[in-house]
Amino acid sequence: xxxxxxxxxxxxxxxxxxxxxxxxxxxxxxxxxxxxxxxxxxxxxxxxxxxxxxxxxxxxxxxxxxxxxxxxxxxxxxxxxxxxxxxxxxxxxxxxxxxxxxxxxxxxxxxxxxxxxxxxxxxxxxxxxxxxxxxxxxxxxxxxxxxxxxxxxxxxxxxxxxxxxxxxxxxxxxxxxxxxxxxxxxxxxxxxxxxxxxxxxxxxxxxxxxxxxxxxxxxxxxxxxxxxxxxxxxxxxxxxxxxxxxxxxxxxxxxxxxxxxxxxxxxxxxxxxxxxxxxxxxxxxxxxxxxxxxxxxxxxxxxxxxxxxxxxxxxxxxxxxxxxxxxxxxxxxxxxxxxxxxxxxxxxxxxxxxxxxxxxxxxxxxxxxxxxxxxxxxxxxxxxxxxxxxxxxxxxxxxxxxxxxxxxxxxxxxxxxxxxxx
Numbered sequence: 240x241x242x243x244x245x246x247x248x249x250x251x252x253x254x255x256x257x258x259x260x261x262x263x264x265x266x267x268x269x270x271x272x273x274x275x276x277x278x279x280x281x282x283x284x285x286x287x288x289x290x291x292x293x294x295x296x297x298x299x300x301x302x303x304x305x306x307x308x309x310x311x312x313x314x315x316x317x318x319x320x321x322x323x324x325x326x327x328x329x330x331x332x333x334x335x336x337x338x339x340x341x342x343x344x345x346x347x348x349x350x351x352x353x354x355x356x357x358x359x360x361x362x363x364x365x366x367x368x369x370x371x372x373x374x375x376x377x378x379x380x381x382x383x384x385x386x387x388x389x390x391x392x393x394x395x396x397x398x399x400x401x402x403x404x405x406x407x408x409x410x411x412x413x414x415x416x417x418x419x420x421x422x423x424x425x426x427x428x429x430x431x432x433x434x435x436x437x438x439x440x441x442x443x444x445x446x447x448x449x450x451x452x453x454x455x456x457x458x459x460x461x462x463x464x465x466x467x468x469x470x471x472x473x474x475x476x477x478x479x480x481x482x483x484x485x486x487x488x489x490x491x492x493x494x495x496x497x498x499x500x501x502x503x504x505x506x507x508x509x510x511x512x513x514x515x516x517x518x519x520x521x522x523x524x525x526x527x528x529x530x531x532x533x534x535x536x537x538x539x540x541x542x543x544x545x546x547x548x549x550x551x552x553x554x555x556x557x558x559x560x561x562x563x564x565x566x567x568x569x570x571x572x573x574x575x576x577x578x579x580x581x582x583x584x585x586x587x588x589x590x591x592x593x594x595x596x597x598x599x600x601x602x603x604x605x606x607x608x609x610x611x612x613x614x615x616x617x618x619x620x621x622x623x624x625x626x627x628x629x630x631x632x633x634x635x636x637x638x639x640x641x642x643x644x645x646x647x648x649x650x651x652x653x654x655x656x657x658x659x660x661x
Contacts, residue, residue, distance in 0.1 A: 259382035260366075261489055263413070267389060267406065268485045273551045274401040277478030281469060283406055284481035286352075288462035290410070292455060293330040293356055294363045299454025300326060300447035302367035307581065308446060317438035322447065323364060331357040352407055358414035365421030368429055381421040388416025449585035453576070456592045457569070460620055463600045468613045471604075476613045482550050483558035483617070486542070490534045491562060494527055494570040513582060517636050520574035524628075527570030535563040561617030568624025575631035584635060591630050599623030 264287070271283050301323045308315050335353030362385060369377045392409035393401060422430065469477045484491070538545075539560060546554045579588045602619035 259379045259386070261493060263382060263386040263389060265485060265488050266386065267410070268481065268488075269550060270393065270401070271406060272478075272482055272485065275403065275406075276475075278474040279403055279478075280481055281465075281474035281477030282403060284477060284484075285462065285465050285469065286407070287410075288458065288465055289334070290356060290359045292458035292462050293334075294360050295458040296451045296455040297323070297326045297330065297360045298363050298367060300444075300451035301364055303450035303454070303580075304443050304447040305364075305367060306371050308443060312439075313433050314437060314439035315443060317433050317435040318440045318443040320432060321435045321438050321440060322443055327357050327360045327364075330360055348404055348407070351404075351411055355407055355411035355414065358411055358418060362414045362418040362421065365418050365425070368425055369421060372426075374424075377421075377424040380424060381417050384420035385413045385417030387413075389413030446585065449589050450580065453580065453585065453589045453592050456589075456596045457624075460596045460599050460623075464603050464616050464620055467600070467604050467607055468616055471607045472611060472613055479552075479555060480558060480613045480616065482552050483554040484562050485550055486546055486554045487538065487559055487562035487566065490531060490538070491566045491569070494531060494566050494573070513578075513636070516578055516582075520578050520636075521632075523574040524571050524632075527574075528567060531563070531567045531570050535560075535566070538563060555614050557614040558617055561615065561619075561621060564621035565617050565624060568621045568628060571628035572624055572631065575628060575636055579631060579635050587635055588631065591627050591635065595623040595627030595630075598626065 268280075268284070268287070271280055275283065301319055304310075304319060304322075308319075310316050310319060331353040334356035335349045338349040338352045362381070366378050366381055369375075369381065389409045389412060392412035393405065396405040396408065465477050465480065468480050539556065542554065542556060542559060546552075546559075576588050576592065579585075599620040599622065602622060603616045606615045606619055607613060
């Protein structure tokens with residue numbers, strides 16, 4: 240019994256960790272929905288979508304490589320450091336140059352936006368370092384520090400009313416606070432750097448590029464859906480779409496965040512037969528689907544009362560239902576995609592994800608253009624995600640495995656990492 244409780248504890252904390260991260264995002268957008276007009280809320284949602292997209296790309300490239308490759312080897316660790324600096328720096332530069340997309344003006348605001356992008360990515364990598372060893376309790380503390388920093392920054396700026404620039408600055412302060420707290424909470428064995436001379440840049444890129452592309456696809460779809468709505472309907476409609484997403488966000492982010500635990504747990508069991516892990520993935524899908532369906536029914540029943548109370552506006556019921564269906568699709572897709580990627584099929588998973596993403600965006604563009612409305616856009620994204628989940632389970636995971644190792648590193652090194660490195 241004690242052993243079973245010990246096995247269940249990491250999964251339970253894995254569920255709490257994305258809840259705290261979701262709470263930070265939710266509180267930020269909820270406050271914005273009450274202090275910004277719909278156009279401003281639409282701009283902030285598009286900006287935040289870019290942050291999440293950048294974070295997903297770098298987390299997939301560097302974070303998943305940290306999880307699977309032998310990060311204790313100096314060439315690998317040096318390459319991970321180099322790729323982090325290259326990718327996070329590129330995000331910062333692109334955010335600075337593209338600041339006009341959210342209406343920012345002036346060098347100071349552009350630099351704040353670029354710095355916020357770098358901090359957003361850095362905080363996520365620190366979280367991943369803690370997640371690798373299933374230290375989800377410390378991840379929760381990092382998220383709480385991020386929420387506290389964001390809240391204090393918004394409180395300090397609230398004297399003459401909150402504007403879009405205030406939210407960008409608050410994101411910067413919160414992410415820096417969370418990242419610093421995470422570095423402090425890392426074990427001493429993880430808080431060191433190595434020389435980047437002679438790093439295995441190609442080896443890390445060979446695995447990381449597929450994971451980055453895969454991890455970035457879903458945030459790219461969400462950002463693409465927002466952009467399509469802005470293009471065909473307008474910024475105010477994007478604000479209404481965001482109100483509906485915020486109402487459904489707790490379920491959406493909780494299910495999405497559970498992927499970090501699944502990926503880490505699959506990577507720590509390289510010697511187990513594929514079919515045994517497939518059955519484990521099936522059980523995870525059933526559990527996530529049951530959670531999503533029960534939560535969705537409750538959320539829709541409570542919408543007329545809780546929706547205006549939480550967001551300050553009445554979320555569109557059809558849009559809310561669409562976001563909840565997308566949550567169901569993500570919950571069905573994540574376990575199978577994570578398992579296939581760990582077992583050396585990252586490029587195949589990327590192909591499936593890319594196809595479902597293009598299908599989702601094509602459906603969303605066609606439906607939004609024909610109806611001149613935003614309400615069905617989330618449902619279009621849900622259709623693509625559910626189709627991708629079926630393909631992964633019924634096609635990709637039924638093929639005989641090509642190799643027993645999950646990645647370029649050996650099974651021996653993976654076993655060593657799971658016990659001696661964080």
